[in-house]
Amino acid sequence: MRGIVNRLGPNGPYLALALTCLLGWGFKAHCGAGWIGAEQYTTGCYSDAVPFWGLRGVAAGQMPYFEARMEYPVLTGALIWIEGLVARVIGGARADAATFLGVVTLGNAILAFVILEMMRGAGAGLARQYAWALAPPLVLYLGHNWDLLAGTFAVAAMLAAARGALVRATALAALGGAAKLFPILMLPLLGLGALFASDRTWRARIVAGAVLVAVAMAAWGAVNLPVAALAFQNWREFYAFSSERAGTAASVWELMTQFGWWVTDIPTRNLWSFVLFVGGATTIVAAGWRQHGKHPWLLFTPVLAWFLLTNKVYSPQFDLWLWPLLVLTGTRARPMALFLLGDVAAYFAEFWMFAGMEGASPSATQGDILAAAIVRGVAMLWLIHAAVRDPAPRWLAQRRSGASSAAPPVAPGSAATVASSAASSAPAARDQA
Secondary structure, eight states, X not given: OHHHHHHHGGGHHHHHHHXXXXXXXXXXXXXXXXXXXXXXXXXXXXXXXXXXXXXXXXXXXXXXXXXXXXXXOHHHHHHHHHHHHHHHHHHGGGOOHHHHHHHHHHXXXXXXXXXXXXXXXXXXXHHHHHHHHTOHHHHHHTTTOSTHHHHXXXXXXXXXXXXXXXXXXXXXXHHXXXXXXXXXXXHHHHHHHHHTOTTSOHHHHHHHHHHHHHHHHHHHHHHHHHXXXXXXXXXXXXXXXXXXOOOXXXXXXXXXXXXXXXOOOHHHHHXXXXXXXXXXXXXXXXXXXXXXXXXXXXXXXXXXXXXXXXXXXXXXXXXXXXXXXXXXXXXXXXXXXXXXXXXXXXXXXXXXXXXXXXXXXXXXXXXXXXXXXXXXXXXXXXXXXXXXXXXXXXXXXXXXXXXXXXXXXXXXXXXXXXXXXXXXXXXXXXXXX
């Protein structure tokens, strides 16, 4: 394996990602424009793109929110409309759900390459680049839906914070929240970084924190307020849907209900998922402060993992939210590998349970989903513990060292410094997973 990596050289991750994207396209596209029987569940080829083509006005070219319902935030709705337009231009009168699925997959592949390029530009080592390029979640979810847009914003925000550009990181995280809500979980951490910057007076800290609040509100508002003002009911559907839905099969709340351990209704789940998340996230930040207090944005990864564990909804593709952040900040290979195993197991267990409900085979039970969820949950708790306890990954520490040696306190290291440190370092497996 090392010989192959050496022969491929620095472009190897790009070739690997191209292969992964090809596999991801084939995994979803083989079912075509329509599903026969329960093949979307038995083969795992289900994609939101197929029902959206007809049910959300994509085929007719309807504008999301203004002419059609849309249960995604505004930036994702805009992406869906653009991809629908591309599909109609490419396919003409013969355009169908398969055409749209191909365009959606291509759009996500482009985002996957953007993430890889950002990782390389930040100085992440080859092992981390390959961990993204060969990621099983990309095969499973590249054509699944549009969550990778928010994931790209989240990665960009984290890397901006790594460069010390907190204003840019805040704007990117807020825009990510306009694509899917989870990137906004980084905002409080960025604010804490501004408020507790030890090299500034308290007055300067408060001003810096206020600036970040204003930037976040302006970025999110610039995208959302015009749509909310003109099409409020359709704009609010995402938020109403999130509040009113009961949950998904692999969430801890649904599992506890199904097995009779704690039967909860929707208001109870909404309340206790919020209480547990806030309590756990506060504990994570407090426990990780000693190690990462100067750079609290590093705690975004364990906070997001805890959010997924406590949320009433844990759709399979949510693992794609977490994986690129684990690739960037993870310090231990074994729990990351266990997480991938749990992700694949949970994906097929959930869809095969749906297959069984339609009398198809292979099928799975709620017990199979529980087993997969336990594997994934153990991995995530392990990763949370590691993120709180371990020092920052070596490549990030080297980048911060380069940044601190530059004249302005917020400036990143030079490109030459980053390239030199990436080329000369050969971190251990636990630091490069």
